[in-house]
Amino acid sequence: MTPRYTELQLDALRELANIASGNAATSLSRMLSREVDLSVPRVLALPLADAVDACGSADEDITGVVIPLQGDIHGVVLLLISPEGAATLCRLLGVEPQSDLGESALREIGNVLGTSCLNALASMTGLQLEPRPPHVTTDMLGAIVSSLALAHTASTELVLVLDSELEVSNEPCSISFVLLPTGGGVTDLLKPLGLAETTAS
């Protein structure tokens, strides 16, 4: 039951990721009043262990903002920010890092970026998508990514990772923006584009 994706499907997913993260970058830029650069997104269909490695070093400390999705597809939007980057974001928003207020600011960034990403996905696919309240945690990257992927799929099949880097200009801050659709989430994303059928293997 391992899903395989065709090049055409991966291209379509990359395009979705591109527009979704582009929207998120615009929102972040507005929120911070800073320019935000966006890398070309990667679309990777990988076994779980490789998916973790693709996100970074498994035991590095990282701040994760987790935005669970609800609506027509399952999955999470995950923002991975270095502790230094998280402190920079807090400073740009005028709050003390590593305080309750700092955490709440990061949660708000999660809200804004998650919502703008989902709005883009929804308008392209016609799906109903809503973010649930974000969690903020600073922990080991491997622990965050693997537990999320497992909690939302309870399987060890291929994990689809759509990720791009948002970089705040002239500041030591880059955000890894990861969309982790789970279960039937990928097929549901492809269906409105007329590309779902070839997933059957």
Place this chain on the structure above:
Amino acid sequence: MGTVRMGEIEVSSQAGEELVARGLGSCIGLALIDRGSGVAGMAHIVLPEAPVSSEGEPEPGRFADLAVPELISQMTQAGAVVRRLDAVLAGGAQMFEVGDMDIGARNAAAVQEGLVRSGVTVRATDTGGNRGRTMRLTVGEFTVKVKEAGGQITTLFEADGAQPSARRKTQTKGRSGR
């Protein structure tokens, strides 16, 4: 580099080599040590049990019900003796409250159960809580060290001579206020 990634099993009898399971969240790092033969092994276990109706062979290292006997079997092939094995567990955290189904606790229980069934003694555990961990086993000196995210390195198991000093620290379920 002896990194044991998710679903992998490594066995070594080369003194000085390190076996490391990095960034354990709900996964379990299981270290088995036979000081008599100098063989040690580690599994990075992902889920409690293999799916019933899976197409093809499931990879044994991923599932507690298959990984425990597989690790033991690889170690006995390398010269270890089952009744001499010391087991050390770390991981099994509940990282997120939403949608987690506490896989971590189920993983820990499944590994413990598998060890009991195989007649292997658990010497030390550091499981539960809500932080990620990295587990490090040094072959030869047979120490097992655990580092919690944002925390210090602690020695969970030390095998000096015939008298292993072991301690047990199992965090209770539920989130502390950290």
